[in-house]
Amino acid sequence: MKTLPSKIYTFYRDGFRAMVVGRTLWKIIFIKLFIMFGVLKIFFFPNFLATNFNTDTERAAHVLDTLTNTERPADITQKTNNF
């Protein structure tokens, strides 16, 4: 008599084994996740505040500095035309 965990395991195992289109789709999903988390996240998308500041107090101070600095242009949508 199979236990419930064993039945669930068999259900998933047989399901994955019986896949046809699913195999290709899983390959795409894994390649995509690898590119996203193994390449893009590590090399191109550091968390700016987590990387450049050590404490939440420093992060809050930085954001407050940015927020109260009115020299920074807020938006440039209007600089060329109204499109």
Added chain:
Amino acid sequence: MGEQLLTTVDWARAQFALTAMYHWIFVPLTLGLSFLLAFFETIYVKTGNEEWKKITKFWMTLFAINFAIGVATGIIMEFEFGTNWSNYSWMVGDIFGAPLAIEGIFAFFLEATFFAVMFFGWNRVSKGFHLFSTWMVAVGSNLSAVWILVANGWMQYPVGMAFNPDTARFEMENIAEVIFSPVAISKFTHTSSSGFLLASLFVVGISALFLLQGRHQKMAKQSMVVAAVFGLLSSTFVGLTGDEAAYAVAQKQPMKLAAMEGLYDGEKSAPVVAFGIINSAKQPGDDQPVFLQAVKVPGLLSLLANRDFTSYVPGINDLVFGNSEHNIIGAEQRIANGKIALTELARYKTAKNHGNLVEADAALAIFNQYKDDLGYGHLQKPADAAPPVATTFYSFHIMVILGTMFPLIFLLVLFFAFKGTLEYQRWLNYLCFFSIFLGYLAQEAGWVVAEVGRQPWAIQGLLPVGVANTNLAAANVQTTFFIFLTLFTVLLIAELKIMIKQIQIGPEA
């Protein structure tokens, strides 16, 4: 040194738009097709007719392809938040953290359980449990969209929070106010129902292709009838929720509504522009005509905005320069208020750092008087408070025109289906097939209206995009923009190839 053609914030916005619009190719089809699968399978379980099982499994395969290519593309937006939009992420972390975490956990368990039963469970679990799982996938997928749309609704109409000047964060005070804000509700209902509409167009369009090719005609006609009924009902709901969304925009984001209709000078019995060519040289406050050509329906915009044909609808000029007759405070005044808020916030911060609590309290008291206009303090001139009008106007009109056309297509499909001559209407089948692409166009246009129409704000009135943005070199963001462009193009080609192959194989697979 000359002015840069595109600045960091331009590239960051372009990158976010690219990611969101790519993600939005897959989401609406998932939202709608999941319900169509549930309908097909319900008919199968009710009738016991194996033909409906074959139909369900065929559309389920296309659903899986769409889901697999689209899955996790939304996570890229979270990368972008941390890197390109770090100020924004910090400031809204308290508001968005919990809803997005709930969405992630919810989606994981949904996918690990009911998705697995739906795909692996044919002939291995009871018919009833399999059907229940398919319904759960439909309901769960749509529920998981609630949170992200609530978050977006909050950005358009920030409620239920307070700004903490010590942590520089917006902190949640009333979660019910955030979830049940009129903007969030109309955003969810309109967005999800438009997904049902797109999925109906998808099923009708692919089925029409089968009819044109003379293949799988019985299955195609059965699919078309179910999808056309669902599409017709969804179209009605899209219309009603669209009306509700426009009303919410009129009440909470009047500048966006004015841009959607190219209304520069407010008026009573304001018209809807049925067709118009915007004068791209037109700027707020000048005397140039707004339209080069326009066909208007008087009073309709007043009805849409205020449920009253004769009511006053403010225009861009009123909202930019103010209108004392109608008690409208213009951006000019709000910029002055915002500058006071920012000055007092800076004074509060300095006083707090120096331990001067009396001055800090005094600064905070003044800040609290003007904090609702905080973001305006960053605008250079009043006209900066207006979004790009032409983009918003055209996107809105494309969406509405297409949204009006789709129910007519569903009606025609049902008419000829009940006459039994659907396969002979080649013009209609071509129209149905091309309507798939028009459906996607309407979807993307809807997002452009929502997002471009709320510029220059990341958070309406409180945080302009230029301040939400991280101060990085433009070249950094430019590089990742082109990486994403390449990645998304490759993935889209992969999806289309797999999808086309599967459609060519048909339900016999």
